[in-house]
Amino acid sequence: MIVGRVFILVLVCISLLWIPIIQTANSGQLFDYIQSVTSFLAPPITAVFLMAIFWPRANEQGAFWGLMTGLVVGLIRMVLEFSYVTPSCGQPDHRPAILADVHYLYFALILLALTCLIIVAVSLATAPISEENLYRLTWWSRYSQEPRIDLTGSQMTSDPVNSDSSPDSNCLQRAVLWLCGLNGSSSGFVYPVIENSELNSLQEEPLWRRVCNVNALLLLAVNVFLWGYFA
Numbered sequence: 001m002i003v004g005r006v007f008i009l010v011l012v013c014i015s016l017l018w019i020p021i022i023q024t025a026n027s028g029q030l031f032d033y034i035q036s037v038t039s040f041l042a043p044p045i046t047a048v049f050l051m052a053i054f055w056p057r058a059n060e061q062g063a064f065w066g067l068m069t070g071l072v073v074g075l076i077r078m079v080l081e082f083s084y085v086t087p088s089c090g091q092p093d094h095r096p097a098i099l100a101d102v103h104y105l106y107f108a109l110i111l112l113a114l115t116c117l118i119i120v121a122v123s124l125a126t127a128p129i130s131e132e133n134l135y136r137l138t139w140w141s142r143y144s145q146e147p148r149i150d151l152t153g154s155q156m157t158s159d160p161v162n163s164d165s166s167p168d169s170n171c172l173q174r175a176v177l178w179l180c181g182l183n184g185s186s187s188g189f190v191y192p193v194i195e196n197s198e199l200n201s202l203q204e205e206p207l208w209r210r211v212c213n214v215n216a217l218l219l220l221a222v223n224v225f226l227w228g229y230f231a
Contacts, residue, residue, distance in 0.1 A: 021082055031230055039108035040078040044070025047115035055120075056131075056138050062123030070115035077107060 022033055044067050051058045051066075077098065084095045093100045102110070135141050135148040204212075 036104040039104040040074040043108050043112040044115045047112050051119045053139050058123045059129050061126040062119040065122045066115045066119035069118050
């Protein structure tokens, strides 16, 4: 609760200070501003999500470096976008070629492809994730009933090396845990070993599956229409 309230307060202050930038960016058009910022920051997250779902060979190292590289490249483009004023119609464009010749929607596709390439390269250069850790986490194993071994179950435990730390660090640790809403009394997170096969099943009744599919298509069509209409 405390973290949420402080974070909202910080975001409100940042939003108030960001108003002049919104007014100067994209000729003050809020829709274009939202779409451009999304094109700079969302493609790396989308790439990591898609690669993790559809490519079982992707691992943590590939996702991390792909995400970090994509976010850095996107932030550089966003800073350049806000540093130069878009010329009016008929005026010469003296901005860098990355701004003048590459539209932000095209840049989003380029950034998505770049992030995917980095994920593939780093994942192939590092150790893969075992198959027993991926059951029902990828598209190809979504119907599997095999028991999955949680990859983080053995990692989220207390560290005996740091148990004899200094009193100052213990006080700081307790303060951080209190701020995050944890009492710090437990030795670590506990993960269940036995899974319920009924809860893990993704099988659906044919009727409700069709209803969900039709609703998804309708929502997608409405969103595409609204996006194209207001664009």
